[in-house]
Amino acid sequence: MHTDSIKFSPGRALIYLLLIFCALYYLIPLYVMLSTSLKSLDEIRSGNLLDFPLAPTGAAWTKAWSGACTGVQCSGLQPYFWNSVKMAVPAVLISTFIGSLNGYVLAHWRFRYSEIFFTALMVGCFIPFQVVILPMARLLGTLGIANTTLGLVLVHIIYGVAFTTLFFRNYYVTVPEELVKAARIDGAGFFMIYARIILPLSLPIFMVCFIWQFTQIWNDFLFGVVFGGTDAQPVTVALNNLVNTSTGVTEYNVNMAAAIIAALPTLVLYLLAGKYFVRGLTAGAVKG
Amino acid sequence: MASLSIKNVRKVYPNGAEILKGINLEIEDGQFLILVGGSGCGKSTLLNMIAGLETVSSGEICIGNQCVNDVPPKSRDIAMVFQSYALYPTMTVRENISFGLGIRKVPKKEQKEIVERVAETLQMTHLLDRKPALLSGGQRQRVAMGRAIARNPALFLFDEPLSNLDAKLRVEMRAEIKLLHQRLGTTIVYVTHDQIEAMTLGDKIAVMKDGVVQQFGSPQDIYDEPANLFVAGFIGSPSMNFLRGRLTRHGQGLAFTLVHEGTSTLLPLPSRFSAALCAHDGDVILGIRPEHITDALSARRLETTDAYHPTKVECCVDLTEPTGPDTMVFCTFNATRLTCRTHPRAAAQPGEKIELAFDLSKAVFFDPVTEERIG
Numbered sequence: 001m002h003t004d005s006i007k008f009s010p011g012r013a014l015i016y017l018l019l020i021f022c023a024l025y026y027l028i029p030l031y032v033m034l035s036t037s038l039k040s041l042d043e044i045r046s047g048n049l050l051d052f053p054l055a056p057t058g059a060a061w062t063k064a065w066s067g068a069c070t071g072v073q074c075s076g077l078q079p080y081f082w083n084s085v086k087m088a089v090p091a092v093l094i095s096t097f098i099g100s101l102n103g104y105v106l107a108h109w110r111f112r113y114s115e116i117f118f119t120a121l122m123v124g125c126f127i128p129f130q131v132v133i134l135p136m137a138r139l140l141g142t143l144g145i146a147n148t149t150l151g152l153v154l155v156h157i158i159y160g161v162a163f164t165t166l167f168f169r170n171y172y173v174t175v176p177e178e179l180v181k182a183a184r185i186d187g188a189g190f191f192m193i194y195a196r197i198i199l200p201l202s203l204p205i206f207m208v209c210f211i212w213q214f215t216q217i218w219n220d221f222l223f224g225v226v227f228g229g230t231d232a233q234p235v236t237v238a239l240n241n242l243v244n245t246s247t248g249v250t251e252y253n254v255n256m257a258a259a260i261i262a263a264l265p266t267l268v269l270y271l272l273a274g275k276y277f278v279r280g281l282t283a284g285a286v287k288g
Numbered sequence: 289m290a291s292l293s294i295k296n297v298r299k300v301y302p303n304g305a306e307i308l309k310g311i312n313l314e315i316e317d318g319q320f321l322i323l324v325g326g327s328g329c330g331k332s333t334l335l336n337m338i339a340g341l342e343t344v345s346s347g348e349i350c351i352g353n354q355c356v357n358d359v360p361p362k363s364r365d366i367a368m369v370f371q372s373y374a375l376y377p378t379m380t381v382r383e384n385i386s387f388g389l390g391i392r393k394v395p396k397k398e399q400k401e402i403v404e405r406v407a408e409t410l411q412m413t414h415l416l417d418r419k420p421a422l423l424s425g426g427q428r429q430r431v432a433m434g435r436a437i438a439r440n441p442a443l444f445l446f447d448e449p450l451s452n453l454d455a456k457l458r459v460e461m462r463a464e465i466k467l468l469h470q471r472l473g474t475t476i477v478y479v480t481h482d483q484i485e486a487m488t489l490g491d492k493i494a495v496m497k498d499g500v501v502q503q504f505g506s507p508q509d510i511y512d513e514p515a516n517l518f519v520a521g522f523i524g525s526p527s528m529n530f531l532r533g534r535l536t537r538h539g540q541g542l543a544f545t546l547v548h549e550g551t552s553t554l555l556p557l558p559s560r561f562s563a564a565l566c567a568h569d570g571d572v573i574l575g576i577r578p579e580h581i582t583d584a585l586s587a588r589r590l591e592t593t594d595a596y597h598p599t600k601v602e603c604c605v606d607l608t609e610p611t612g613p614d615t616m617v618f619c620t621f622n623a624t625r626l627t628c629r630t631h632p633r634a635a636a637q638p639g640e641k642i643e644l645a646f647d648l649s650k651a652v653f654f655d656p657v658t659e660e661r662i663g
Contacts, residue, residue: 179376188391
C-alpha cells in the first residue's frame with residue numbers, strides 16, 4: 001500500500017540490509033545443494049563449496065532417480081518416490097475430507113457433549129508419534145496390512161484427522177449460523193447444506209489442509225521406517241538409506257540431487273497453493 | 289395463509305435457564321404480529337421455536353389447525369428473513385431465490401416464472417445475476433425478502449430484518465414491508481427491539497421482558513394504556529415521564545401532589561380517574577408522555593371544548609433538542625429528568641425558566657410497589 005512517497009533514509013537502508021542478509025542466510029544452503037548436484041565428483045573435490053558449476057551435468061540427477069543404491073538395491077529413488085505418491089495422495093484427500101465433515105458437524109450441528117468430543121480430538125494433535133507406534137503396529141498386524149502402503153495410508157489418516165478437524169471447525173465457525181438456518185427452512189438436509197452451501201465456501205481451507213497434510217505425510221520418516229517394511233518404503237526412508245549406503249566414496253552430488261528430488265513435491269505444492277495458505281489461515285470470515 | 293396460536297410455551301435449556309416462561313399469543317390469519325423487547329427477553333428464541341429451529345420444552349405452537357411442535361422446519365410452510373439476510377454467498381440472486389424451490393422439486397419452468405415475478409414485485413430484476421457480495425445492504429435485504437416470498441408460505445418470520453440498515457433506508461424498507469403485507473395478506477411474525485418499528489408495522493404487539501409477555505394488544509392500546517411501568521417506559525419515543533407523588537382529595541375529585549424543590553405542587557386530575565383511583569390513597573407513580581407536557585402557548589391552543597384545563601408549572605430548562613416540528617425540552621422536576629414536547633418558538637434556552645402545561649387527561653397511574661397500572 002502506498003502511503004506517501006518512499007524516501008531513502010538510513011533506517012530504511014538498515015532494514016533492507018537486514019532483510020537481504022536473512023534471505024541469503026536461508027537461500028545459501030539451497031544454492032549449495034543445487035550447484036553441488038550439478039557438479040561432477042572431481043569438480044566437487046577440487047573446487048570450493050560455493051563455486052558455480054563450471055561444466056553442469058545432469059548425471060548425478062539421473063543416478064539419484066534411477067541408479068543409486070539404497071542398501072542392496074540399486075534402482076535409485078524412483079520406486080520409493082512413487083510409493084510416497086501412492087501413500088500421500090489418498091491419505092491427504094481422505095483425511096482432509098473427513099476433517100471437513102467433522103468440522104461442519106462440530107461448527108453447525110452441535111450435539112450434546114460435542115465440545116468434549118472436540119477437545120478429545122484436539123488431544124490427538126499433541127500425542128507424539130513415538131507413543132502410538134506399538135499399539136499401531138498391533139492394529140496393522142491384526143488388520144493384515146502391516147508393511148503395506150494401505151497400512152501407511154490408514155496411519156496417516158488417523159493421525160491427520162485431528163489436525164484437519166481443527167482447521168475446518170475453526171474455519172466453519174466463521175460461516176454465519178444463519179446461513180445454515182436459512183437453508184434448513186428452505187428444506188435442505190444435512191448433506192445438501194454441506195454440498196451446496198458449505199463446500200463452495202471452503203476452497204481456502206481445503207488448500208491449507210492439502211498443504212499441511214501433504215507436507216506432514218510426505219516428509220514423515222518415523223511411520224515410514226517403522227510401518228513401511230521393504231515394499232512400501234516412502235522416499236524419505238529411501239533417501240536416508242541412499243545417503244547412508246557408502247561404497248568407498250561419498251557421492252555428494254548424488255546425495256544433493258536425491259534430497260532435492262525428495263523435497264520437490266512439497267516445494268511445488270507450496271509454490272502453487274501457498275497464497276491460499278496465508279489467506280486461509282488469516283481470513284476465514286465470509287461476509288454477506 | 290394461516291393463523292398462529294402459541295399456548296403456554298416454555299423454553300428451558302439443559303443448564304436450567306428458563307428463557308421463556310409460559311407464552312400465550314394468538315393471531316388471526318393475515319395479521320402482523322410484532323415481538324418486541326430488549327435484548328435477552330426471549331423474542332428471538334420464540335421466533336426460532338415458531339420456525340422449528342429450536343425445540344419447544346413444553347406447551348404447543350399451532351400454525352393453522354396443525355400443531356407443529358414435532359414438525360421439522362421445512363414442513364412448516366414458513367419462510368424466514370434473517371437480520372444478516374443469510375444470503376448464500378456463492379450463489380447468484382436468482383439461485384438464492386430458487387434454491388428452496390429446487391429442493392421442493394418445483395419444475396424448472398415454474399421456478400423461472402416465480403423468480404421473475406418476485407423480482408418484479410421487489411423491483412430487482414436487474415440484480416438477478418449478481419452475487420450477494422456485489423449488492424448494497426438495502427438490495428440484500430430485498431433479495432432476502434424475495435427468497436421468502438418466492439415460496440409463498442403460510443407464515444412469514446422476520447428476525448430484526450432492518451437492524452443492519454442505515455436510518456434512512458430503514459424507514460424506506462419499513463414502509464415496503466408494510467406495503468408488502470397489505471398486498472400479500474400473509475400472516476407475519478416480526479421480531480424487533482425497535483419500538484418505532486413495532487408501533488408502525490404491527491396489528492398486534494407483544495411486549496416481552498425476561499421471557500414473559502408483559503402486554504399483548506394493538507399498538508394504540510399499548511401506547512395509550514400500558515399494562516405496567518416497563519411497557520409504558522419501553523413503548524414511545526421519547527419515553528414516558530414518570531413522577532413520584534401522592535394522590536390527595538381535591539374539591540370534588542382527586543389531585544396528584546408532588547414535591548418539587550421543597551414546594552408542594554398540586555395537579556388536579558380529570559374526573560374520569562375518580563372511580564378507578566379512589567381506592568388508592570397514598571403513593572403512586574404518574575406516567576405522562578412528553579407530548580402532554582407542553583409550553584403554555586401550545587397548551588392554550590389545545591384547550592377546546594373539554595372543561596379540563598392543563599395545570600401550569602414553572603420549571604428550569606436543562607437542555608433543548610430541536611427536531612424540526614417540535615423542540616424537546618428537558619427539565620429537572622420532582623428529582624427526575626422531565627421530557628416535554630414544545631413548540632419551537634416557545635422553547636426556552638437552557639438555564640431559563642419555562643412555564644409548562646401538564647395535560648393529565650391521558651395520564652396513567654402505576655402502583656409504586658407492583659409497578660402495575662392502576663388507572
